[in-house]
Amino acid sequence: MKRNKVIMGAAISLATIAAAIDHTRHRLPEAQELSEQINFDLDNGFGNSASPCSLDIDPDIDNRSPCSLGD
Amino acid sequence: MTTQRQAITDKPVVVATCLGILFISLFLQHDIDLKQSMLFLTGIALGLSLMYALFGFSGAWRLFIRERKSAGVRAQLLLLAFSSILFFPVIAGFFPSLQVNAAMGQVGISVIIGAFIFGIGMQLGGGCGSGTLFTVGQGQIDMLITLAFFIIGSTLGSFHLGWWLSLPNLGAISTIETFGWVPALVTQLIVLFVLYRLVRLMEYKRQKSIEVINKKSSYPTFSDRLLYGPWPLSWGIVALVVLSFISLVIAGYPWSITFAFGLWGAKIWSALGGDIASYSYWSSGYPEMALNQSVLKDTTSVMNFGIILGATLSAAIAGKYAPAMTINRQRVITAIVGGLLLGYGARLAFGCNIGAMLGGIVSGSLHGWLWLVAAFIGSMLGVKIRLWAQIDKPLEAQ
Numbered sequence: 001m002k003r004n005k006v007i008m009g010a011a012i013s014l015a016t017i018a019a020a021i022d023h024t025r026h027r028l029p030e031a032q033e034l035s036e037q038i039n040f041d042l043d044n045g046f047g048n049s050a051s052p053c054s055l056d057i058d059p060d061i062d063n064r065s066p067c068s069l070g071d
Numbered sequence: 072m073t074t075q076r077q078a079i080t081d082k083p084v085v086v087a088t089c090l091g092i093l094f095i096s097l098f099l100q101h102d103i104d105l106k107q108s109m110l111f112l113t114g115i116a117l118g119l120s121l122m123y124a125l126f127g128f129s130g131a132w133r134l135f136i137r138e139r140k141s142a143g144v145r146a147q148l149l150l151l152a153f154s155s156i157l158f159f160p161v162i163a164g165f166f167p168s169l170q171v172n173a174a175m176g177q178v179g180i181s182v183i184i185g186a187f188i189f190g191i192g193m194q195l196g197g198g199c200g201s202g203t204l205f206t207v208g209q210g211q212i213d214m215l216i217t218l219a220f221f222i223i224g225s226t227l228g229s230f231h232l233g234w235w236l237s238l239p240n241l242g243a244i245s246t247i248e249t250f251g252w253v254p255a256l257v258t259q260l261i262v263l264f265v266l267y268r269l270v271r272l273m274e275y276k277r278q279k280s281i282e283v284i285n286k287k288s289s290y291p292t293f294s295d296r297l298l299y300g301p302w303p304l305s306w307g308i309v310a311l312v313v314l315s316f317i318s319l320v321i322a323g324y325p326w327s328i329t330f331a332f333g334l335w336g337a338k339i340w341s342a343l344g345g346d347i348a349s350y351s352y353w354s355s356g357y358p359e360m361a362l363n364q365s366v367l368k369d370t371t372s373v374m375n376f377g378i379i380l381g382a383t384l385s386a387a388i389a390g391k392y393a394p395a396m397t398i399n400r401q402r403v404i405t406a407i408v409g410g411l412l413l414g415y416g417a418r419l420a421f422g423c424n425i426g427a428m429l430g431g432i433v434s435g436s437l438h439g440w441l442w443l444v445a446a447f448i449g450s451m452l453g454v455k456i457r458l459w460a461q462i463d464k465p466l467e468a469q
Contacts, residue, residue: 004393005084008210019376022338023102023365 079390088384095376099367107373109321114377117314121205122382123300124307128424129193129202132450137466139277141270142284146304151432152263153312155256158319158433163252174325174430176421176438179240185419186427186442188412190449194457196409200328200423203413204375208382210393216406224414225329226336229352235419247435255435299389315429322370325434327426329417331371334361405462
């Protein structure tokens with residue numbers, strides 16, 4: 001059981017490091033942009049997103065669908 | 072009783088997990104946005120619920136196929152029914168203030184083949200999309216192998232998806248758009264009710280009794296059961312219906328899991344020097360966007376992290392974290408093959424039991440129903456393979 005905990009701990013640590021590397025490889029948001037994000041509007045912000053696993057039929061979000069193949 | 076329960080709690084893991092959850096949720100809110108933080112916490116709650124209720128799909132299907140015990144399958148049908156009641160009007164735009172998108176997929180060969188493969192993989196790998204995540208969170212180390220190859224399979228599937236999607240298909244078919252949300256919902260509920268009665272009848276014919284979904288517990292108090300589990304399946308149904316609806320409202324589309332696996336694989340492949348840009352799937356739309364931004368901005372990734380940590384927390388509270396197990400060569404092989412089939416199949420079929428089946432059916436997309444049928448047939452073959460490989464013993468030998 002202890003050995004399993006060590007394995008799980010190692011796996012979680014590795015995943016955390018990988019996520020941290022990936023996150024820091026990308027551009028950090030500018031201060032103003034960050035402020036806008038923190039002030040996320042619940043009423044307006046929770047929609048208009050494409051499903052990561054769907055074929056979007058809404059023309060406005062065609063270019064954001066992961067499962068469509070674009071042009 | 073409560074003191075006895077507290078004694079089995081794995082306190083170091085509970086403390087470490089709580090601190091991790093607190094740090095990640097605050098980091099997401101600060102560095103990404105409030106939405107990602109809320110989705111992460113929704114994932115935590117999903118992980119807790121899945122783990123406490125042991126709400127699995129693979130085991131429930133296997134139990135029904137082998138022994139006709141249908142409690143798990145009936146719980147899934149109830150989950151689909153109650154979720155449909157909540158999702159249909161919202162997806163149809165009945166509440167204009169809630170702008171959400173359906174999980175649509177084309178009805179065609181790719182879904183049939185993908186879900187069939189996924190169904191086999193469920194039985195060999197030992198879990199479905201959600202099951203793999205919460206058992207990894209529980210600390211089952213064999214499921215780490217399944218998850219690793221789930222990721223590899225999903226990445227491979229994304230490389231070939233363009234060809235699979237070019238195979239004959241009827242396109243995306245929405246029952247909500249075709250019939251209107253009320254007739255579509257009523258029809259769907261009737262179909263689910265008929266299926267519920269059918270599996271119940273099949274169980275009665277074989278077992279001469281019906282297993283109840285709301286099993287009684289030996290725990291004296293409600294709070295003990297809530298905190299330490301196991302929960303009855305009925306609690307799991309309520310939790311999953313509510314949390315998947317919250318996920319819909321916050322994210323703007325139904326809960327999904329396996330897109331993140333392909334994304335993680337593509338990012339790793341890209342980091343190792345692989346040429347991701349040459350694959351059409353990763354060079355347009357949402358995948359391209361997700362690939363070119365932080366993994367913490369991807370909804371499915373953040374929710375998956377939450378599910379794993381939520382399951383870890385509940386397992387540690389209940390004293391069931393990292394259970395002792397021996398992994399033989401056969402288990403390693405089935406985890407590898409199962410993981411590859413799960414990943415490849417999920418990519419072809421627009422997702423797993425959550426993204427394609429639950430998300431598709433409660434969105435009124437016909438591909439969800441096609442997924443259910445094809446994956447169940449695949450699971451029937453998977454159960455036979457388990458018998459052939461002597462992973463399971465024949466019923467008469469038990």
